[in-house]
Amino acid sequence: xxxxxxxxxxxxxxxxxGIFEDENLLFDETLRHTTEEINSYESIFAQKDxxxxxxLNFLKEKNFDINSLDFVVxxxxxxxxIPGGTYEVTDALLEDLKVGVQGQxxxxxxxxxxxEIGDSLSIPSYIVDPxxxxxxxxxARFSGCPALPRVSKFHALNxxxxxxRYAKEAGKKYEDLNLIVVHMGGGxxxxxxxxxxxxxxxxxxxxxxxxxxxxAGAVPPGALVKMCFSGKYSEKEVYKMLxxxxxxxxxxxxxxxxxxxxxxxxGDAKAKEYRDAFILQMSxxxxxxxxVLNGKVDQIIVTGGIAYDKAVVAGLKERCEWIAPFTVYxxxxxxxxxxxxxxxxxxxxxxxKPY
Numbered sequence: 455x456x457x458x459x460x461x462x463x464x465x466x467x468x469x470x471x472g473i474f475e476d477e478n479l480l481f482d483e484t485l486r487h488t489t490e491e492i493n494s495y496e497s498i499f500a501q502k503d504x505x506x507x508x509x510l511n512f513l514k515e516k517n518f519d520i521n522s523l524d525f526v527v528x529x530x531x532x533x534x535x536i537p538g539g540t541y542e543v544t545d546a547l548l549e550d551l552k553v554g555v556q557g558q559x560x561x562x563x564x565x566x567x568x569x570e571i572g573d574s575l576s577i578p579s580y581i582v583d584p585x586x587x588x589x590x591x592x593x594a595r596f597s598g599c600p601a602l603p604r605v606s607k608f609h610a611l612n613x614x615x616x617x618x619r620y621a622k623e624a625g626k627k628y629e630d631l632n633l634i635v636v637h638m639g640g641g642x643x644x645x646x647x648x649x650x651x652x653x654x655x656x657x658x659x660x661x662x663x664x665x666x667x668x669x670a671g672a673v674p675p676g677a678l679v680k681m682c683f684s685g686k687y688s689e690k691e692v693y694k695m696l697x698x699x700x701x702x703x704x705x706x707x708x709x710x711x712x713x714x715x716x717x718x719x720x721g722d723a724k725a726k727e728y729r730d731a732f733i734l735q736m737s738x739x740x741x742x743x744x745x746v747l748n749g750k751v752d753q754i755i756v757t758g759g760i761a762y763d764k765a766v767v768a769g770l771k772e773r774c775e776w777i778a779p780f781t782v783y784x785x786x787x788x789x790x791x792x793x794x795x796x797x798x799x800x801x802x803x804x805x806x807k808p809y
Contacts, residue, residue: 457524457800460571461789462509464529464563467492469505472789473518476797482789485512498558499566506567526572527796528564529788530584532556535606538587538614538652539807540795543569543579547809556586556607580806582795583611585659589651594746607659608643609758610652615791616757616783617647624753631752634743634778636736636770638760639786640709641697642666644739646746654746656739661697664735667709667760670700671735702728711763718765733769740770744777751778758786 456476463470467489472482485508495501513520532554533547541547543565551562565581572579587610597604613635621628629650637643643658656663656672665671673696682692695704703709705728706717717725744751754774760766761784771780799806 457797458522459793459796460509460513460520460523460526460568461792461796462526462528462564462567462571463788463792464505464560464567466560469509469563470789471509471512472793473513474790474793477790477794479790481516483512485509498554498560498562499552502563502566502570505563506570509567509571520571520575523575523577525577525796525800526568526575526579527792528566528568528579528581529561529611529792530565530581530586531562532559533584533586533809535586535588536584536809537589537807538583538610540580540582540799540804541809542799542806543572543581544809547581550809561585578796578800580796580799582792583614585610587614587652589653590655591653594654605657606652606655607657608645608652608655609637609639609641609658609786611788611791612757612786613637613643613645613647613652615787615794616755618794619783620753620755620781632747632750634740634747634751634754636740636754636756637758637786638666638736638756638766639758640666640668642669642736642739642758642760644736644743646743648747654743659697661700663739665701665732667702667711668698668700670696670704702732711760711766715763715765729765730769733766733773736766737770737773740774740777749777753781754778755781755783757783759784761785 459474461472461474467487469485473480531551533550534555547565548569551565554562568579585607588606590606595603617633617635618628621631633647635645635647641658642664643655645652645655661669662672702714706714706725714725714729718729756767761782767782798804
């Protein structure tokens with residue numbers, strides 16, 4: 455018999471869950487919540503019991519015996535900066551998720567729900583590779599403005615998962631490789647993985663680096679300062695221009711690359727120009743991270759939803775394949791990545807890291 459796990463990945467208006475036996479998905483579900491339901495709670499933490507009851511009721515409807523579970527894993531949230539890995543949800547980690555030491559986000563509920571359900575069954579609860587994973591080299595933290603140090607916030611869960619997947623398939627240790635991982639989704643991040651650590655990164659959460667379907671990327675700072683003090687926009691309006699309503703959303707009114715490709719196929723010259731600009735900017739990020747690795751790159755790994763886009767991947771290869779060969783893992787299987795992180799600890803392949 456394999457080890458059974460409940461995996462919990464909360465989003466702003468949904469809670470994705472999966473039941474695994476070892477790495478085999480038995481079933482999953484996206485439990486959706488209306489805006490009215492979410493807005494009825496005064497804080498992220500206040501949603502805890504609401505979401506927990508929905509999860510447990512769904513499992514009951516599926517006639518799944520929760521007492522057969524061996525461990526629970528939740529999506530990590532806005533904790534203090536920590537190295538990558540699997541962490542047991544200790545009291546200290548739980549408290550930091552509750553208060554949101556780096557901000558309030560639905561992902562904070564992942565570890566909170568995992569701990570509550572795990573404790574009720576007397577089984578371990580974990581989080582894996584939250585967005586605040588920070589393994590940056592010290593020299594990568596300088597921005598040129600002491601008041602604005604560079605910080606590490608990116609798609610750590612998927613980046614780490616595909617990097618370890620590639621290493622396993624290549625018959626090598628993740629810690630022995632130099633990789634560039636390119637995550638392309640609503641936001642994009644390009645990480646240089648050196649000997650098992652992501653030693654530099656653009657802050658993808660706030661939209662740094664290349665523009666993406668929803669983020670503006672690194673905009674000209676002088677012009678941004680003038681816009682902020684023009685009196686035309688509130689702080690919230692400016693931030694939405696950069697994160698949420700930037701990138702392809704701003705240029706073409708869509709955050710779906712399939713829509714962009716359709717526009718290009720229909721002869722929309724502007725859509726092609728924006729897509730080409732996106733490919734150029736992503737390529738520049740890849741090139742800069744190749745320099746971080748001193749040009750010694752074993753593989754470039756492309757992942758995320760946009761990795762399904764053949765035109766984008768072909769454009770990246772055309773500009774960057776001289777750096778290293780490409781491996782493409784389309785999509786992002788976050789539930790599996792979370793399950794694998796818990797399994798590595800349960801199977802004693804690695805130890806849970808202290809928080």
